[in-house]
Amino acid sequence: MQEREASPEPTSGSLPLAARLSPLLLAGLACLQIALAFQVGLSPWKGGGFGMFSTNDHGAFRAVRVVALEPGGERVLHVPSEWVRLRRRAREWPTRRALGALAEVLFRAAPRARALRVEVWRTVFDAESLQPHRRLLVARRFEAPS
Amino acid sequence: MSAGAPVVRARGLPGDSLELALRFALLVLVLDPPLHWFQRVPIWAVASAGLLLPGLMRRPGLWLCLCGLTTWPLLWGWPFSDNHDYLRALLCLGVATSLPAPDPRRALAWNARWLIGLTFAFAALWKGLLSPDYLDGSFFRVTLLSDGRFHDLAVLLGGVTEASLSAFDAGLHAFLSADSASAPVSSPWAPGFVEPAALRRLAALLTAFTLLGEAAIALAFLWPPAGRLRRWRNGLLLGFGVASYSFATVRGFGWLLMALGAAQCENRERRTPLLYVGVFVLIEVYRSVPWSHALVTLLAPG
Numbered sequence: 204m205q206e207r208e209a210s211p212e213p214t215s216g217s218l219p220l221a222a223r224l225s226p227l228l229l230a231g232l233a234c235l236q237i238a239l240a241f242q243v244g245l246s247p248w249k250g251g252g253f254g255m256f257s258t259n260d261h262g263a264f265r266a267v268r269v270v271a272l273e274p275g276g277e278r279v280l281h282v283p284s285e286w287v288r289l290r291r292r293a294r295e296w297p298t299r300r301a302l303g304a305l306a307e308v309l310f311r312a313a314p315r316a317r318a319l320r321v322e323v324w325r326t327v328f329d330a331e332s333l334q335p336h337r338r339l340l341v342a343r344r345f346e347a348p349s
Numbered sequence: 350m351s352a353g354a355p356v357v358r359a360r361g362l363p364g365d366s367l368e369l370a371l372r373f374a375l376l377v378l379v380l381d382p383p384l385h386w387f388q389r390v391p392i393w394a395v396a397s398a399g400l401l402l403p404g405l406m407r408r409p410g411l412w413l414c415l416c417g418l419t420t421w422p423l424l425w426g427w428p429f430s431d432n433h434d435y436l437r438a439l440l441c442l443g444v445a446t447s448l449p450a451p452d453p454r455r456a457l458a459w460n461a462r463w464l465i466g467l468t469f470a471f472a473a474l475w476k477g478l479l480s481p482d483y484l485d486g487s488f489f490r491v492t493l494l495s496d497g498r499f500h501d502l503a504v505l506l507g508g509v510t511e512a513s514l515s516a517f518d519a520g521l522h523a524f525l526s527a528d529s530a531s532a533p534v535s536s537p538w539a540p541g542f543v544e545p546a547a548l549r550r551l552a553a554l555l556t557a558f559t560l561l562g563e564a565a566i567a568l569a570f571l572w573p574p575a576g577r578l579r580r581w582r583n584g585l586l587l588g589f590g591v592a593s594y595s596f597a598t599v600r601g602f603g604w605l606l607m608a609l610g611a612a613q614c615e616n617r618e619r620r621t622p623l624l625y626v627g628v629f630v631l632i633e634v635y636r637s638v639p640w641s642h643a644l645v646t647l648l649a650p651g
Contacts, residue, residue, distance in 0.1 A: 222456045225443035226463035232435060233471040236428070237479065247480065250428035251435035253471040256559070256597070258480035259491050266525065296428055326525070330485045333494075333517075334538045335524045 239296075244323065244340045246295040264326035265294045266337065269305065271313035272320060272344075280309050280319070297323040297341045306345040318346045367454040369622055370461075370612035371407065373629075374440055375400045377608045378415065381601040383434065388422045407453075412445035433602040439464055440605060461613035465586065465606065466570030473563040483560070489552035490544070495521055501641035502596045505648070508547035516541035562589055570613075583621050586610045590628040595635050603632040 229251075236252025239245040247254030248261040255261075267290050269280040282290050286308055293301045302321040309319060324337040378396040382389040395414050399406045419438040423430050443460035450456035476483045493503040494517045503509040520539025566585045572578040586606065594603040611625040 218450060218456055218459060222446045222450045222460070223463075224446050225439045225460050226467055228442070229435075229439050229464060229467050233467070237474075239428070240479075245428060247475060248432075249430075251423075251430070251432055252475070253432050253468055254475035254479070255432050255472075256492075257472070257475035257483050257488065259482055259488055260480075264525070292429070328482065328487050328491050330482075330487050332538075333487065333490060333544065335521060 244297045249295055259328060260325050262291065262295045264335075265340070266324045266326075267294050267305070268322040268324065269309050270320040270322065271309075271316035272318045273313065273315050274317070278313070280312055282309065283312075293321065294323060299343060302341070302343045303345055307348075310347060316347055318344050320344045366614065366616070366622065367457065368403070368406070370454075370457060370608070371444065372400065373608045373611050373622075373626065374444060375406065377601075377604045377629075378419075378437070378441075381437075381604055383419075383422050385422070388418075392418050407448060409445050409448040412441050412448065416441035416445050431601075433599070433605055436464065436468060436602070436605050440609060458613045458615065461609040462570050462582075465609050465613065466567050468606075469563045470567035470571060473560060473567055476560045476563065483556065486549065486552045486556050489555045490548060493548060493552060493555075494518075494544075498598055499596055501645050503548060503551070504645050505641065506547070507551040508545035510543075512541060513543050513545075516543075559593070562593075583610065583614070583618065583624070587624055587628055590625075591631065594632045596641065598632075598636040600632055600636050604629055607632070 232250075233252040236245065236250035236254070239250060240247050240252065240254065246261050246265070247258050267282065269282060271278045271280050282305070286305065289301075289305045289308065293305045302323070306319045306321050310316065313319065320342055322342040323340045325340045326335050327338045328335050375396045378392055379400065382392045382396075392415065395411065395418060399411050399415075405411050416438060419434070419441050423434060423438060440461075443464060444457060447453050447456035447460055480488070482488050493499045493507055494509070494514060500509075500514055503514065504511070516539050520537075520542060524538065562585070565581070566589060569578045569582045569585055587610070590603055590607055590610075594600070607625045607629040611622040614621045614625075
């Protein structure tokens with residue numbers, strides 16, 4: 204019986220398209236994640252783009268601030284722990300929808316508010332002293348429901 | 350089979366290298382499933398069945414099922430899952446689509462090679478080009494001081510004292526919990542915190558080592574198979590596993606990379622998959638044995 208060793212590796216051309224799906228999906232997902240990170244402020248650590256351990260811009264170093272715009276002025280609202288999931292979503296993927304969902308539940312805590320402003324801040328560390336500063340990532344205003 | 354027909358035989362480990370790759374992947378799925386029970390239990394059940402029933406392990410249906418079970422949490426929690434959760438689902442998909450191919454072992458090796466190469470390419474892209482605070486070293490300086498997993502390293506090689514770590518932590522905590530949107534007005538912002546020069550040097554070393562290492566792995570795995578770089582693949586990936594996961598105990602990611610590493614081995618790399626199994630065990634040793642803390646205690650003055 205003649206014996207030969209299998210050729211070392213296949214090239215992409217010798218594989219059916221279905222067998223190449225997984226790396227194609229990885230590349231597509233990672234490109235989408237990069238676009239979302241720059242367009243919408245998605246945390247580089249999330250979304251499947253392998254941006255973890257590349258930046259200090261992650262959830263733990265982001266802050267969500269909700270300001271009630273009331274007749275007497277502005278008031279910062281406390282976000283109760285029951286809405287921690289909504290706050291987390293707003294913090295790490297601050298889309299209009301995520302910020303709006305948080306604003307919607309917080310209007311109950313500010314019945315006199317004309318509107319709420321939801322802000323997401325990231326932390327930037329000074330390259331010399333490491334002193335942290337906040338930098339506004341996104342802010343959106345939501346009118347009170349009529 | 351006719352007498353003159355060539356027999357294609359995988360000259361690898363005793364047994365079947367495809368079987369080892371599949372078993373390795375199933376083991377990782379069993380040992381590092383998702384957090385929530387309703388995601389974890391079905392994966393446990395299906396992956397365990399695959400491990401215990403060898404006939405099942407080679408069926409694309411089993412892997413499609415695992416692909417579904419690992420993918421729906423990603424869609425349900427989009428985009429908040431960790432990066433290795435995506436890689437886990439892509440590994441299952443890669444196996445499911447490789448098994449029906451004319452040569453499943455080679456198809457799986459191709460998938461594993463590309464999954465590793467692309468993972469490291471995007472990781473290096475973020476570090477080298479997209480992140481504003483990686484190349485200047487501030488990412489690792491802050492991480493060494495703020496992430497508990499790196500504190501032993503900061504003390505051992507960065508010359509940081511426990512008092513300085515506590516001062517940095519207190520200052521950062523006060524900053525993060527403040528309601529004000531502006532920078533803290535107190536000065537100094539973290540009283541008692543002193544950053545040693547050795548910490549900067551360590552951060553610079555880690556910054557360069559990680560970026561160059563990841564870029565080299567991406568190149569070695571994505572380079573055409575006929576190129577010379579391919580002979581560096583296993584050494585680079587194994588070295589990355591041994592070095593990176595000694596402190597960054599991201600066990601799930603490390604295990605997945607080792608399983609993929611074993612799956613992409615060529616027929617002539619007879620014993621290399623065993624090295625991946627060895628690093629797989631080492632990653633757990635790193636996580637379970639408090640070796641770095643023992644070293645800190647041993648070397649502490651007085």
